[in-house]
Amino acid sequence: MSTKAILLVGVLWCTRLMVQSWLILRQRRALGQHRHQVPAAFRHFFTLEEHQKAADYGIARLDFSLARTWFSAFLLAAWLLTGGLNILDAMLFVFIPHPVWQPLALVASVMLIEGLLGLPWSLYSQFRLEARFGFNRTTLKVFFLDRLKGLLLLSLFGIALGYPFILMMYHVPGFWWLPTLIIYTVFQFLMLWLWPTLIAPLFNKFSPLQDTTLAQGISRLVEEAGFQSGGVYVMDASKRSSHGNAYFTGIGKAKRIVFYDTLLQKLRPEQTLAVLAHEVGHLAHGHIKKGMWLSLFISTLGFIAMGWLSMRADIFFALGVSPTHGVVLVIAAWLGGLVSFPLAPLLSRWSRRHEFQADRYAIERTSAQGLGEALLELYRGNAGSLVVDPIYAAWNYSHPPLAERLAAMPYPAKD
Numbered sequence: 001m002s003t004k005a006i007l008l009v010g011v012l013w014c015t016r017l018m019v020q021s022w023l024i025l026r027q028r029r030a031l032g033q034h035r036h037q038v039p040a041a042f043r044h045f046f047t048l049e050e051h052q053k054a055a056d057y058g059i060a061r062l063d064f065s066l067a068r069t070w071f072s073a074f075l076l077a078a079w080l081l082t083g084g085l086n087i088l089d090a091m092l093f094v095f096i097p098h099p100v101w102q103p104l105a106l107v108a109s110v111m112l113i114e115g116l117l118g119l120p121w122s123l124y125s126q127f128r129l130e131a132r133f134g135f136n137r138t139t140l141k142v143f144f145l146d147r148l149k150g151l152l153l154l155s156l157f158g159i160a161l162g163y164p165f166i167l168m169m170y171h172v173p174g175f176w177w178l179p180t181l182i183i184y185t186v187f188q189f190l191m192l193w194l195w196p197t198l199i200a201p202l203f204n205k206f207s208p209l210q211d212t213t214l215a216q217g218i219s220r221l222v223e224e225a226g227f228q229s230g231g232v233y234v235m236d237a238s239k240r241s242s243h244g245n246a247y248f249t250g251i252g253k254a255k256r257i258v259f260y261d262t263l264l265q266k267l268r269p270e271q272t273l274a275v276l277a278h279e280v281g282h283l284a285h286g287h288i289k290k291g292m293w294l295s296l297f298i299s300t301l302g303f304i305a306m307g308w309l310s311m312r313a314d315i316f317f318a319l320g321v322s323p324t325h326g327v328v329l330v331i332a333a334w335l336g337g338l339v340s341f342p343l344a345p346l347l348s349r350w351s352r353r354h355e356f357q358a359d360r361y362a363i364e365r366t367s368a369q370g371l372g373e374a375l376l377e378l379y380r381g382n383a384g385s386l387v388v389d390p391i392y393a394a395w396n397y398s399h400p401p402l403a404e405r406l407a408a409m410p411y412p413a414k415d
């Protein structure tokens with residue numbers, strides 16, 4: 001059994017790395033091949049210069065993500081092959097000889113080490129790559145303050161979730177996955193409610209969208225969908241980046257639609273209204289609720305697998321680690337990442353279907369021209385890739401490629 005286990009993990013590790021790299025290189029080649037000419041569908045909307053900026057930005061991001069992917073894969077291998085996880089675990093037993101805090105400290109230490117090793121990557125991404133294309137607006141102060149706040153939140157939530165997890169592992173060894181699944185689900189539910197109202201405001205300012213010319217259109221749209229009209233906000237995204245976006249989040253009274261100020265500055269009123277209608281479409285179709293059910297389904301499978309794994313000491317010994325509670329949690333998280341990778345195309349497809357539904361909703365209530373023009377502006381402002389490799393997109397795109405979204409609406413006029 002032991003050789004089988006290590007062989008299986010090796011095969012999963014290799015396969016994921018190879019497929020990820022292959023996908024990135026496919027998209028990179030597509031961008032390079034079409035760089036010299038604006039794709040026919042966009043010839044009336046983008047200059048060659050804009051298209052080439054998007055291609056160059058896309059290629060730079062892909063190169064970055066390829067290097068990052070290999071780094072993470074080798075980091076994972078290094079943890080196991082060098083015995084680093086065992087050594088850390090043993091050291092913590094000496095310094096924190098407590099049945100619950102020791103495993104928690106192991107999980108926290110692994111996350112902290114990975115976070116510190118990831119820091120140069122984030123710094124490079126923000127202050128070199130994004131800056132080279134004119135997108136960065138973050139200062140080092142804001143950057144590190146963000147990290148610090150993130151670390152505090154992570155510690156708080158990590159303890160709130162991790163402590164009962166480990167207690168359950170002691171008290172109901174074979175079935176700890178069930179109570180922890182319940183705790184985890186309640187936590188996720190709570191987060192949907194707390195995130196928009198309490199946590200996101202720690203990082204950004206949110207002010208109600210005030211536009212008298214839009215006010216009527218907005219209240220008509222949101223009331224039609226049974227939504228409180230107070231829930232449309234503008235976020236000061238320009239504090240960090242000039243990338244624009246809009247999203248819908250939250251449940252119950254915490255439901256809100258958020259516009260990045262960077263997007264709003266670029267849109268005319270009818271375009272803003274169309275984007276708003278798209279977000280209301282997500283609400284009207286119940287996409288957040290559906291997402292919650294899907295995530296409950298996936299986490300149930302994940303927790304059952306984790307419970308099974310925790311009883312299989314032989315697998316841990318085969319991987320060269322001892323099955324202490326902390327190690328079980330760390331290995332389960334790593335294996336989860338390896339096993340869930342093939343699910344990405346299914347989840348992306350599901351999400352893209354929702355985007356088409358929200359687009360249709362917006363077109364029926366506002367105008368295809370407004371939405372189409374807003375999408376074009378969004379791509380122009382973000383240097384979004386106009387060229388896509390179909391397999392790369394199928395795997396990674398949560399939103400349909402721009403050409404497909406425009407093809408599905410009566411804009412621009414089709415001949």
Ligand SMILES: [Zn+2]
Binds near residue numbers: 278279282354355358
């Ligand atoms: Zn959407």
